[in-house]
Amino acid sequence: xxxxxxxxxxxxxxxxxxxxxxxxxxxxxxxxxxxxxxxxxxxxxxxxxxxxxxxxxxxxxxxxxxxxxxxxxxxxxxxxxxxxxxxxxxxxxxxxxxxxxxxxxxx
Amino acid sequence: xxxxxxxxxxxxxxxxxxxxxxxxxxxxxxxxxxxxxxxxxxxxxxxxxxxxxxxxxxxxxxxxxxxxxxxxxxxxxxxxxxxxxxxxxxxxxxxxxxxxxxxxxxxxxxxxxxxxxxxxx
Numbered sequence: 001x002x003x004x005x006x007x008x009x010x011x012x013x014x015x016x017x018x019x020x021x022x023x024x025x026x027x028x029x030x031x032x033x034x035x036x037x038x039x040x041x042x043x044x045x046x047x048x049x050x051x052x053x054x055x056x057x058x059x060x061x062x063x064x065x066x067x068x069x070x071x072x073x074x075x076x077x078x079x080x081x082x083x084x085x086x087x088x089x090x091x092x093x094x095x096x097x098x099x100x101x102x103x104x105x106x107x
Numbered sequence: 108x109x110x111x112x113x114x115x116x117x118x119x120x121x122x123x124x125x126x127x128x129x130x131x132x133x134x135x136x137x138x139x140x141x142x143x144x145x146x147x148x149x150x151x152x153x154x155x156x157x158x159x160x161x162x163x164x165x166x167x168x169x170x171x172x173x174x175x176x177x178x179x180x181x182x183x184x185x186x187x188x189x190x191x192x193x194x195x196x197x198x199x200x201x202x203x204x205x206x207x208x209x210x211x212x213x214x215x216x217x218x219x220x221x222x223x224x225x226x227x228x
Contacts, residue, residue, distance in 0.1 A: 001171075034214045036152075043204055043218040044152065050212060087152055091214040095170035096142075096154040 002026050002090050006099030012107040017078045021102045023071045023088035032092035035064055035073045038101075039084045047086075048073065075104075109133040111205050111219030118225045121196055129188040129205030129219055137161055137183035140208035142215060143190050145201040153201075155179075157208065158188070195226045 003026035013019050023033065031051040036044040046055045048064040051071055061076045075082055083106055088099040115127040129141070140163070143155040156169035158179045167179050178191040188205050202221040209216040 032212065032214070036215075038152075043220050045218070046214075046216050049209070049214050049216070055216065089152075089154070089214065091212060094157075094168045096157075096213075098152040098154065101151045 001095055002029060002093055002097050004088055004090055004097050004099040006086075006088055006102050008102060009100060010103040010105065012105055013078055014107045015078055015080070018074065018076045019078060019104060021073045021075075021086055021088075021104075023066075023073070023099050025069045025071075025090055025092075028068045029090045029092035031067045032090060033064075033066065033071045034089045034091060035062075036087045036089065037082075037084045038087065044087065078104075080106075109207065109217040111207070111217060113203060113205055113219045113222035116203065116222030116224045118227065119195055120228055121226055123195055123226075124191070124193045125195060125224060127190040127192070127203055127205075127222060127224070129190075131186045131188060131205075131207075134207070136181075136186040139210075140213070141179075141181065141188045142206045142208060143177075143179060143188075144204045144206055144215070144218075145199075146204070146221075147198075147201040150201075155190070155203075157213070192224070195224075197226050200224060200226050 005024045033051045035048040038044040052064045063074045085101045085103045110132045112130045142157040159166045180189045204221045205219045206215045207217040
């Protein structure tokens with residue numbers, strides 16, 4: 001199975017900050033990488049697919065980049081609604097595998 | 108608008124079985140591949156398995172931890188997705204989500220709200 005390693009596991013940031021979360025795959029996955037946001041007690045929400053494509057309705061403050069084994073999710077201008085846990089997912093090979101998650105909270 | 112509603116969760120004892128359902132609406136269900144994902148309390152997300160559409164033979168794939176115990180099926184006439192779970196253990200305690208697979212890649216786009224399964228003696 002492909003292992004997905006996210007870092008950091010948590011971070012504290014202030015309103016208006018720009019934050020970057022990384023996800024590393026144990027083998028090359030091309031651009032078969034997605035990002036999700038999850039708020040406490042809620043279902044995850046899809047943000048990005050194909051490493052850099054925003055799902056419909058996702059604001060442009062979110063951006064993704066990378067290919068192969070190293071990927072990043074960047075959130076610009078943090079707002080209260082952005083404080084959440086973020087997960088990456090590889091869908092190059094079965095079984096699909098998620099990263100361990102990055103919790104973004106308020107400094 | 109895509110709508111996915113899971114049901115069937117509850118409290119069961121180790122070794123027992125449970126069937127989860129997911130009612131789908133707002134899209135052409137028979138054409139869409141579907142998956143189940145779960146999340147243990149306080150833990151991350153785990154992809155469980157996927158079922159293709161009838162046109163692709165309703166082929167299924169599973170992660171190793173549930174292979175042979177869990178079965179995904181679908182009833183396109185009712186727009187329903189199912190997860191049959193047998194030989195449950197305490198490690199299967201989680202919120203279970205059904206999701207759709209988009210036509211642009213075998214990832215996940217829409218999520219249901221989840222249903223909680225608790226396995227405890």
